[in-house]
Amino acid sequence: GDSVTQMEGPVTLSEEAFLTINCTYTATGYPSLFWYVQYPGEGLQLLLKATKADDKGSNKGFEATYRKETTSFHLEKGSVQVSDSAVYFCALAENTGGFKTIFGAGTRLFVKA
Amino acid sequence: DTGVSQNPRHKITKRGQNVTFRCDPISEHNRLYWYRQTLGQGPEFLTYFQNEAQLEKSRLLSDRFSAERPKGSFSTLEIQRTEQGDSAMYLCASSQTAVGPQHFGDGTRLSIL
Numbered sequence: 429g430d431s432v433t434q435m436e437g438p439v440t441l442s443e444e445a446f447l448t449i450n451c452t453y454t455a456t457g458y459p460s461l462f463w464y465v466q467y468p469g470e471g472l473q474l475l476l477k478a479t480k481a482d483d484k485g486s487n488k489g490f491e492a493t494y495r496k497e498t499t500s501f502h503l504e505k506g507s508v509q510v511s512d513s514a515v516y517f518c519a520l521a522e523n524t525g526g527f528k529t530i531f532g533a534g535t536r537l538f539v540k541a
Numbered sequence: 542d543t544g545v546s547q548n549p550r551h552k553i554t555k556r557g558q559n560v561t562f563r564c565d566p567i568s569e570h571n572r573l574y575w576y577r578q579t580l581g582q583g584p585e586f587l588t589y590f591q592n593e594a595q596l597e598k599s600r601l602l603s604d605r606f607s608a609e610r611p612k613g614s615f616s617t618l619e620i621q622r623t624e625q626g627d628s629a630m631y632l633c634a635s636s637q638t639a640v641g642p643q644h645f646g647d648g649t650r651l652s653i654l
Binding site: 432462464470471472473474477517519521523528529530531532533534 | 574576581582583584585586589597632634639642643644645646647648
C-alpha cells in the first residue's frame with residue numbers, strides 16, 4: 429500500500445541554519461503531497477502542499493518540490509528560527525477512493541538560539 | 542470558520558469501559574476523517590465519511606470501534622470494552638474537497654488505566 433518515509437529526528441539546529449527534512453513516498457496512484465506541522469501543545473496544521481509533479485509548495489519561508497522521478501518531497505528552509513521548533517509530518521493524500529491521508533512518523537526539530 | 546472541535550480533550554477510563562468521542566467539523570465540510578496517533582508516530586487513518594455515509598474503514602478499526610455521522614454533521618467514535626492498547630490521541634479532520642487539505646481538531650487523548 430501507499431506509504432511515507434521521512435528522516436528520523438530529532439534534528440537540532442542553531443538559529444539561522446539551513447534546514448532540510450527528507451521525505452520519500454510510495455504510491456500506486458498520483459497523490460497530492462503535504463507537509464503538516466505540530467507546534468508544542470497545538471494541533472496539526474497544514475504547512476504547505478503540492479498537487480502535481482514539479483509543483484513547489486511554500487509557506488512561512490518553507491519550501492518543498494514534488495519530485496515524481498525520485499518520489500520525494502523534501503522540506504527546506506533557508507534560515508530557521510527558534511519559533512520553528514515543532515514536529516513536521518510529511519503526508520500524501522490519495523486522489524482516488526477514500527482520499528485518506530497517509531502520514532510519515534514525523535521529524536522533531538529543535539532550534540537553539 | 543470556528544475550526545474542527547473535539548470533545549472531550551482528555552478521557553481517562555478503566556480497562557473494559559466504553560468511551561465515546563465527539564467531533565464537530567467545519568460547517569461546510571462534507572468529508573470527515575478519524576485518525577489515531579500514538580507517541581512518536583504520525584496519525585494513522587481509521588475511517589472516513591462523506592456526508593453521513595461511512596465510505597472506508599481501516600483494518601485498524603476492530604469490531605470494538607464504531608463511528609457514526611448522523612445527518613452528515615457531527616461525528617462520534619465509540620470504543621467498547623477498552624484495552625490498554627487503545628491509549629492514544631484520537632484526531633478528527635474535515636475537508637471541503639476530495640483531495641484536502643484536511644483541517645484537524647486538537648484531538649481527544651484517551652488514557653486506559
